[in-house]
Amino acid sequence: MIKIGADSVTKRFGEHLLFRNLAFSAESGESFYITGANGSGKSTLLQILAGIQRPYSGHVTWEKNNVTIIPDDYLKYSGFTGPQVNPYEMLTALENIEFVSGPDVDLHNVNELLERFGIYKERNRQVKFFSSGMKQRLRIINAIINDPPVIFLDEPGSNLDVEGKAILYSFIENLKPGKIIFIATNEPDEIKLCSRGIVLDDRYL
Amino acid sequence: MTGIYKNLRKDFLVEFRNRSAVNISFAFAVITTMSISLVAGGTSFEPHIHAILIWMIIFFSGMNGLAHTFIREEDEKNALFLRLAYSPEDIFISKLLFNIIFFTGIISVICPLYLFFLQARPLIPQLFIATAFSGGLAIASITTILGAMVSKAGGKGSLFTVLSFPLILPVMWVSITNTALSIEGAESADYRNVLFLIAFSGIIACISYLLFRYIWVE
């Protein structure tokens, strides 16, 4: 059972204030959306929650069974994907997945996911030949391959066609029980996947 | 351990599939060596001059290629992907090993070519080889951490050379002196300087290992 909390989280880049005094929490079994206008700081907030960036002030706390986890370990318990997370173009899809896979993953899991997301046939092609939609599917696979208890998705549906989105949404529905899922998005369908969330608007400036 | 191995393998695959980057580094080394030998046109040089020329070529070949391993991650936008997958320590060691292997390769190309075309024959070949590789080791050690810094600073142009030069100069100084001694076969030539270079590399590598995460992680 994992619980993630944000307390008075403020972020600014130099003189520019992104948001201020955010406070919320989520725990296993919940899905949480982050939405807001372009540039409102959705991706940044997601990265702060994942421990990739640090807040200007305020705290993010992770607890596993009521024991606090240190920020350096957050990534051990989570999968993260977003537009800035790019697999290696010179490697094949399979090589990229193998690169991020932990020891518990075997080829069977990998092939299963590749099939599920419809890029099994292209698994041995270099990513530089992938379309943006195929890259996005690969990104999602990379985030979930290690079956992490926490999943961060930054605009997961971008570049996906109708079929791709359908696969993604049904997959997320299946993941929900027992995991915490954060989705940063502007897509109404993706917001609907979540039980609650936060809108980054003037309230937080 | 596996983390380091997987990263090394990944770096080699990426660099060698994108053959232009590796090719350019080696081509630079070859071309510079050849240019100097053509320009020298058969003049015979003192051992000291040979030592200086060899290390100048080695230095600039290094400046050309050693920062690449980190700058590529930023340029190709793989940095976050990498950051998510492995600990800073694993990443640093694999990049360091990559640079050492790569630079050893470069030096292995430059030295024979130079010696052949400029007809220099080291009278103490073992010392020559030991100095070349230990000096290269030291340069690779310093440039790995500096390459990481420069990649975070946008990796533009000569910042890397500007940062590296003052810190590499002691290495060059020692290497040049020792190389000259090995070429002329002086009696005072010994392996003390080689040991110094190896120790230096070790110290730099240790400190870089400890400090790398403050560069890599926000």
Added chain:
Amino acid sequence: MKIHRLVYILMPLVIYMSFLWAPSAAILGDASRIIYYHVPVAWVAVIAFIVAGVESIIIIIKNDEQSLMREERAYNTTLIGLVFTILALVTGAIWANLSWGSYWNWDPRQISIVILLLIYIAYFSLNSALEGNESKGKISSVYLILAMVVMPLFVFIIPRVYDSLHPDTIINADKKMHLEEAMKITLFTSMGAFTLLYIYIYNIMNRISAVKIKIREKRHAL
């Protein structure tokens, strides 16, 4: 702790002592008086460097709200160090010219001061290239720590491996200084005065930095 204010008294005293009180040296004559400026200035350059390194280590170890102020302090001391390195180089060159006939002699000591200068300059290049980057302070600190480790290795090889025209420095423990009493007193007083001067300037620069940071914080709180 306003001990650095003593510089108001000490510096004029040193100027008097160096030019009027201390006797002329045997061979160089009045030209030798440059020692009372060259040595302290070089000393301050090294002190500033060490302070920068220590400050950087603290920045890395203790990552808290004070970090911003510490980064400013590291920057300030490096800036002072840069200026004093240039002064050391210039006074050293003048002395070299007076003693050996040319400003630049490929002397290892002269070269090591140039290296120190290049390291400082590289720091400022790195700093400005990192402008706007959140990790600027930490990355610059890593560079200073690295430089602080490399520099002594360098400074200690040079005297051991290569002969130098440079008179043995005070750092060599077994070296006795062949100076008359009055000259020794002047020299040490001068070193004290310049150290106080360093602390004085450093203090003022840090106070300005503290105000800058406060202003920024107030503005952010609005």
